[in-house]
Amino acid sequence: MRQTILAYFMANSAAFWSAVREHVLISAASLAVALLIAVPGGYLCVRYGGLKKTLLAVFQTLRIVPSLAVLFLLIPVMGTGFMPATAALVLLAIPPILLNTVAGLDGVPQGMLETAAGLGMTRRQVWRKVRFPLAMPMILTGVKIAVIEIIASATLAAKIGAGGLGEIIFTGLGLNRIDLLLIGGFSVAVLSLAGGLTFAVLGKALFRYREA
Numbered sequence: 751m752r753q754t755i756l757a758y759f760m761a762n763s764a765a766f767w768s769a770v771r772e773h774v775l776i777s778a779a780s781l782a783v784a785l786l787i788a789v790p791g792g793y794l795c796v797r798y799g800g801l802k803k804t805l806l807a808v809f810q811t812l813r814i815v816p817s818l819a820v821l822f823l824l825i826p827v828m829g830t831g832f833m834p835a836t837a838a839l840v841l842l843a844i845p846p847i848l849l850n851t852v853a854g855l856d857g858v859p860q861g862m863l864e865t866a867a868g869l870g871m872t873r874r875q876v877w878r879k880v881r882f883p884l885a886m887p888m889i890l891t892g893v894k895i896a897v898i899e900i901i902a903s904a905t906l907a908a909k910i911g912a913g914g915l916g917e918i919i920f921t922g923l924g925l926n927r928i929d930l931l932l933i934g935g936f937s938v939a940v941l942s943l944a945g946g947l948t949f950a951v952l953g954k955a956l957f958r959y960r961e962a
Contacts (some may be wrong), residue, residue, distance in 0.1 A: 756834050766937075768913075769918055770941075771916045776839065780842075780843055780845060780904070781896060783810065787844055789851050791844070792851025793851070793877075813841075835904070838907075839904060843900050847892040848890045850888045854884070855882070855885045857878065857888065862884070863880065863908045869906055894946050898945060902941040902942050905934070905938055910930060918930050
């Protein structure tokens with residue numbers, strides 16, 4: 751098996767690294783869009799309490815829909831390729847970021863908010879200088895969860911022509927080649943672990959005061 755895997759890399763290294771780049775690109779794009787939606791959405795949930803139940807219910811419901819089902823449901827609307835795959839992954843990534851943003855902002859002690867107001871901070875300054883900084887560790891945890899889920903689920907993007915490491919895995923399934931399954935699966939696992947570890951290390955580096 752080791753010789754077969756080495757032979758694959760010798761003959762297909764360019765194709766492999768192209769698949770890795772595609773996988774990283776679609777994962778990064780999905781995470782960026784999810785952040786642009788989920789963090790402001792979390793703010794709105796806390797700022798305007800009436801929205802909380804509605805937004806959380808909507809995205810929690812979307813979360814239980816299988817990613818593959820979302821992909822195929824988007825094909826009539828968006829076609830195949832990069833865009834529908836990204837849209838499906840965005841829907842998968844929003845809930846953990848949104849939920850953790852709400853939890854982080856809601857979890858700021860009331861005493862700290864009152865102290866900030868007593869120091870003469872405006873409402874905007876309280877949000878910018880107190881609530882969001884204190885909520886960031888929780889938000890970052892949500893981002894870490896989303897990154898792992900995105901990278902793992904991005905393998906399905908190959909089903910609708912978006913490329914990525916899923917192509918290697920599905921080719922292995924179609925040809926009954928264990929070497930391709932191992933290469934694709936191990937690569938996705940490494941990317942997922944690397945993504946999660948990156949945000950874990952980032953959180954420890956940025957928020958050392960939490961351990962003080």
